[in-house]
Amino acid sequence: MGGAKGLRFDPPSHFPEGERLRAEVRAFLAEHLPRRALTEGIGSWGGHDREFSRKMGARGWIGMTWPKRYGGHERSALERYVVLEEMLAAGAPVSGHWIADRQSGPLILRVGTEAQKRHYLPRIAAGELSFCIGMSEPDSGSDLASARTRAAAVAGGYRVNGTKLWTSNAHRADCMILLARTGEAGEQRHGGLTQFLVDLKATPGISIRPVHNLAGEHHFNEVVFQDALLPAASVLGAVGDGWDQVTGELAFERSGPERFLSSFALLVELTRALGREPSERARIALGRIVAHIVTLRRLSRSVAGMLQTGANPAQQAALVKDLGTALEQEIPEIARQLLDEEPDRAAARDFARVLAHTMMNAPSFTLRGGTREILRGMIARGLGLR
Amino acid sequence: MFRITVMSETRKLLGEAAERLFEKHCGARAMRAADGGEIPQALWRALAEAGYPAALVPESAGGPGLETGDALSLLLGAGRHALPAPLAETMLAGWLLSAAGLALPGAGPLAVAPVREGEALAASRAGAGWRLQGRATRVPWASQAEAIVVAADCEGRNLVALVRPGDCRIERGANVAGESRDDVDFEGVRCVNAGFAAHDAAALRSMGAVMRSAQIAGAMQRVLELSVQYAGERVQFGRPIGRFQAVQQSLAVLAGQAAAAAAAAEAGIEAAARDLASPTVAVAKIRAGEAAGIGAAIAHQVHGAIGFTQEHRLHYWTRRLWSWRDEFGNEARWAARLGGRIAAAGADRLWQGITAAG
Numbered sequence A: 001m002g003g004a005k006g007l008r009f010d011p012p013s014h015f016p017e018g019e020r021l022r023a024e025v026r027a028f029l030a031e032h033l034p035r036r037a038l039t040e041g042i043g044s045w046g047g048h049d050r051e052f053s054r055k056m057g058a059r060g061w062i063g064m065t066w067p068k069r070y071g072g073h074e075r076s077a078l079e080r081y082v083v084l085e086e087m088l089a090a091g092a093p094v095s096g097h098w099i100a101d102r103q104s105g106p107l108i109l110r111v112g113t114e115a116q117k118r119h120y121l122p123r124i125a126a127g128e129l130s131f132c133i134g135m136s137e138p139d140s141g142s143d144l145a146s147a148r149t150r151a152a153a154v155a156g157g158y159r160v161n162g163t164k165l166w167t168s169n170a171h172r173a174d175c176m177i178l179l180a181r182t183g184e185a186g187e188q189r190h191g192g193l194t195q196f197l198v199d200l201k202a203t204p205g206i207s208i209r210p211v212h213n214l215a216g217e218h219h220f221n222e223v224v225f226q227d228a229l230l231p232a233a234s235v236l237g238a239v240g241d242g243w244d245q246v247t248g249e250l251a252f253e254r255s256g257p258e259r260f261l262s263s264f265a266l267l268v269e270l271t272r273a274l275g276r277e278p279s280e281r282a283r284i285a286l287g288r289i290v291a292h293i294v295t296l297r298r299l300s301r302s303v304a305g306m307l308q309t310g311a312n313p314a315q316q317a318a319l320v321k322d323l324g325t326a327l328e329q330e331i332p333e334i335a336r337q338l339l340d341e342e343p344d345r346a347a348a349r350d351f352a353r354v355l356a357h358t359m360m361n362a363p364s365f366t367l368r369g370g371t372r373e374i375l376r377g378m379i380a381r382g383l384g385l386r
Numbered sequence B: 001m002f003r004i005t006v007m008s009e010t011r012k013l014l015g016e017a018a019e020r021l022f023e024k025h026c027g028a029r030a031m032r033a034a035d036g037g038e039i040p041q042a043l044w045r046a047l048a049e050a051g052y053p054a055a056l057v058p059e060s061a062g063g064p065g066l067e068t069g070d071a072l073s074l075l076l077g078a079g080r081h082a083l084p085a086p087l088a089e090t091m092l093a094g095w096l097l098s099a100a101g102l103a104l105p106g107a108g109p110l111a112v113a114p115v116r117e118g119e120a121l122a123a124s125r126a127g128a129g130w131r132l133q134g135r136a137t138r139v140p141w142a143s144q145a146e147a148i149v150v151a152a153d154c155e156g157r158n159l160v161a162l163v164r165p166g167d168c169r170i171e172r173g174a175n176v177a178g179e180s181r182d183d184v185d186f187e188g189v190r191c192v193n194a195g196f197a198a199h200d201a202a203a204l205r206s207m208g209a210v211m212r213s214a215q216i217a218g219a220m221q222r223v224l225e226l227s228v229q230y231a232g233e234r235v236q237f238g239r240p241i242g243r244f245q246a247v248q249q250s251l252a253v254l255a256g257q258a259a260a261a262a263a264a265a266e267a268g269i270e271a272a273a274r275d276l277a278s279p280t281v282a283v284a285k286i287r288a289g290e291a292a293g294i295g296a297a298i299a300h301q302v303h304g305a306i307g308f309t310q311e312h313r314l315h316y317w318t319r320r321l322w323s324w325r326d327e328f329g330n331e332a333r334w335a336a337r338l339g340g341r342i343a344a345a346g347a348d349r350l351w352q353g354i355t356a357a358g
Helices: A018-032 A050-058 A077-089 A095-111 A114-125 A242-254 A264-274 A280-308 A314-338 A350-366 A372-382 B009-025 B028-034 B041-050 B068-080 B087-099 B201-233 B245-274 B279-308 B314-324 B331-345 B347-356
Strands: A131-134 A150-154 A157-165 A175-181 A193-199 A206-211 A220-231 B110-113 B121-126 B129-133 B135-140 B147-154 B157-163 B169-171 B181-185 B193-196
Touching: A018 A050, A018 A077, A050 A095, A077 A280, A077 B347, A095 A114, A095 A131, A095 A175, A095 A242, A157 A175, A175 A242, A193 A220, A193 A242, A242 A314, A264 A280, A264 A314, A264 A350, A264 B331, A264 B347, A280 A314, A280 B245, A280 B279, A280 B331, A280 B347, A314 A350, A314 A372, A314 B245, A372 B245, B009 B041, B009 B068, B028 B041, B068 B087, B068 B201, B068 B245, B087 B110, B087 B147, B087 B157, B087 B201, B110 B135, B129 B147, B129 B157, B147 B201, B201 B245, B201 B279, B201 B314, B245 B279, B279 B314, B279 B331, B331 B347
Parallel strands: A131 A175, A150 A175, B110 B147, B121 B147
Antiparallel strands: A150 A157, A157 A220, A175 A193, A206 A220, B121 B129, B135 B181, B147 B157, B157 B193, B169 B181
């Protein structure tokens, strides 16, 4: 049901067993969630905390669905979903392992060599290895196929030259999965791209420069490669298959709970500030937002279930992200009309502070992981319009 | 450790059979004929023969013995076909009657009252039977029903009673889709039959809200199909308008709203089968109702002037979307209630409330 031909959503699985796990996660958070500023890491998955990532790894909550022989735990996508959404709703600092758990690890598992799997996956699952995504470039955002960073074959490996931009967490991450040009694009424009596993800490010729966002925060970076030499063994997947690998990776990136919970901290503070008996106008606004979130959770869990069965719900994932990010952006706009408080990053009141941070991060919600326009183009393709 | 729930075999077979029946009886002629508010007789006979109007009546009471969720899912298909008949209302009446241990009066369409919040009916003993006091407005199909089933308060107990429309003063009206919505004066009307039940008028409205959510989800599906089809056929500037990115982006939004309405309605159907007091009932009506307005607007924009005429069939669905979203409580009513629960539980229980709502 739902959506037209080609955009079917399976009903989300009933998953009563998940409630036991949910209780475990909530108990863990009650004990281990670091006391910190409410605003830290808003819009960036709660901030970076290696110690917290290691604790999660020790509980078996990173790489949950991966095979045990690679340090995984062979649990279901739906169990993983429970852990993810509980962490996000609590504002837990999960960004240290978020990218690796969500897409780098699964990609290595899918296309990596045996040696790569044995090297990287157990370390990721332990919460010890942090990844970033080397896709976008100064002249290559939505049009990823136009990437110009070049990896030229040389004796023993590749010499990389070029610039990656908007690389979140490059300044903290241990590794990058780099998308670079190894050959000519060809008529379809999608050829000649290859992915590489790059050790950011030990590869000479890589310089990382911060790009502060408008809130003054340092999340993303410019990463410049100048004659950086990568060993032949760092090729991830097949040479020339970069485009297909990247698009497959993005389906995992688009439909998770991080696509509708980015403003959740603000919703919590709004609810707190409104009190137990708010005006009818405020009740209507709260009820509406909650109805949206409950519905999005259902759609998002549906996609998680479809991914689990091996389907490729790329268009459904795009649809969930489009709906979810629209709500994330709407929440600060609604919140500010319900309380007469100016957004202020230094305010004593939690609400004003969280409002300021959420509002200033909100523009990124419909840019990262595929812009709204690109996603809607994908949905239109699912409808048979292109 | 976990199981994938697929649509039950019963629901699938039921949906396919219903689809054939709806397809056969909701053609262009029937739709035009029904547009004045009359129920096409052939359609109703077919529905009755299939047992759908009694879908919520348990087998022990002479019903078809369907699971509540399967029965309610019939309304997705009914909405997709803009079914010009009170299937939802008759199902609702059957559900109330059987809860009170009463039999359905016959095979004809039934109405239920009161449907609007703030309207209440009272019943009192009159000899061996009961008499009603009160008035209900915008009662769906009251003037064309074989009987009206009311939920009334009888000295603090919930009475479900059966009333003859001919015994009531009825002022005929219609919603903007042309579906009969009549004001009914029950003052002094004697009940034909009555029994006490667990369900009150609020439960009636909750079930009705889930039903309208399902109908909206079905209609949204059709509105999306019609719009995608039209965008592929209508040629301007030398190509189908669906080739233009601006139109594609609009249709993508429509697809999102249709998917959200479907997900919300399914959540509501699950909740209704489990616990009508669940906040998920509100979720269904709020989200489907919001989708209805956005969906209808985009469908009309894509269809251009022809979609704004009676000659084109789009209005059968859009006018119903505009009507159904306000019936059995609009988004604001349900959101105020849901938001009140959320606020009363407090900020630190917000997330628990969301995960519990399924």
